[in-house]
Amino acid sequence: MLHVVKDLERLKIDAIDGDIGYVYDFYFDDVTWTTRYLVADTGKWLTGRRVLLSPNSVEKPDFKEKELSVNLKREQIESSPSISEDEPVSLQHEKLLGDYYDWPAYWSMDPALQSMFAMKDDEHNKDVSSGDPHLRSIREVRSYDVEALDGDIGVVDSFIIDDNNWNIKYLVIDTRKWLHWLPGGKFVLISPKWIDKVDYQSSKIFLSVDKKTVEEIPEFEHAKDIDMKFENKLYDCYRAFLNRKQEHTPR
Known part of the structure; x- marks a missing residue:
């Protein structure tokens, strides 16, 4: 089903064992125009912290209940790798998240990105700790x-x-x-x-x-x-x- 992003924002996000916050933003790939992450604002639960959630963990939105369910537990989300809001999300950060949650890596089908990880120790190659230039915020655009x-x-x-x-x-x-x-x-x-x-x-x-x-x-x-x-x-x-x-x- 198709949804206007404005209708998805502010939906309450429910983990398996309770509320974790609300939908704040979406990060998308500006080459493939696919959503890579939903950004959850954890509100008073994890004060001042926003977390990234893969669409692989998200169920279909329930507008009657004004909520979006994720197949994760609160403890998993609380212990997940922290992402700084003041810095661009890097490929290394994404790999940490993927490894932690066991999410399928979107780059696993892309030989170019596989090579970037394989060669990350080579100072003459692209630094995967830098921000991904193709990962963009819907709120920004x-x-x-x-x-x-x-x-x-x-x-x-x-x-x-x-x-x-x-x-x-x-x-x-x-x-x-x-x-x-x-x-x-x-x-x-x-x-x-x-x-x-x-x-x-x-x-x-x-x-x-x-x-x-x-x-x-x-x-x-x-x-x-x-x-x-x-x-x-x-x-x-x-x-x-x-x-x-x-x-x-x-x-």
Whole structure:
């Protein structure tokens, strides 16, 4: 099922033997657009501490009870390796967490990342103790400006996550202050596949589509409205853009 991240934030997190806090943030991979970790704020339980939880430990959200269950015990979470909030999460930190919880390592299928761990003692190779440049906070990116091929179109308002695999399926873009030719503006969904690059220094996302495509995209209101019919309309707009692009390409 698809969920707006804003609806997931502040859900109470229940371990096997009790409450551990609430959902504070999500860390995602900006190459694959998959959620690597949920960030749990432990509130008064572990005062001042936030912990990372792998989607492998998380059950489907229960909005009726306003909670998210994890298949871990409070003692496990309390004794887990500490992650500093003031420093980027490094591959070494992630490996420590994976080893501690026996989580399957996302890098186990990536030969390049395997090599990084194998060669970590070589001072001439990449230092895996440094922050992972592809691990990003949804809270951070949610305020980024968004630019189409021919100009600004809005700001990131939220994300749509699929709880079957915790992948980011869409970004929710608020166009209301930017699309002046569109009365009132609207919220639209943009697929990560339509993103050309993310510039973290300027806090901006650059799309590979034009303003006309964004204008034609159906308005987004609720996650429950994202069905096959809605997605077909969405991708029809993208296909129309590709056709326009091909027509203007010199032969």
